Amino acid sequence: MMKRRRFRQSRTLNERPADEAARLRKEARALRPGHDREMLLRRARQDETAIQIEAWLKSPGLRPPT
Known part of the structure; x- marks a missing residue:
């Protein structure tokens, strides 16, 4: 039986998409207008x-009633 590898995230779930979005926008700025740039901006x-x-x-507006 194989053991599953566990990976501990170094950044929170909120930080990862924000960092990814910033990285993608920076990468898109370096490209000329076109399909590749639009795909990066879409992501x-x-x-x-x-x-x-x-x-x-x-x-808090979505909390179940108590």
Whole structure:
């Protein structure tokens, strides 16, 4: 039986998409307009949307009634 490798994340779940979005936007700025640049910007927007959705899900307005 093989043991599963465990990987401890060094950054929080909130930090990873924010860092990825910033990296993708920086990479896109270095490219000329075109398909590759648009795909990088699209992925950056998806990461930013994920951050917003997670914040919305954690908002106090969505707590179950007590």
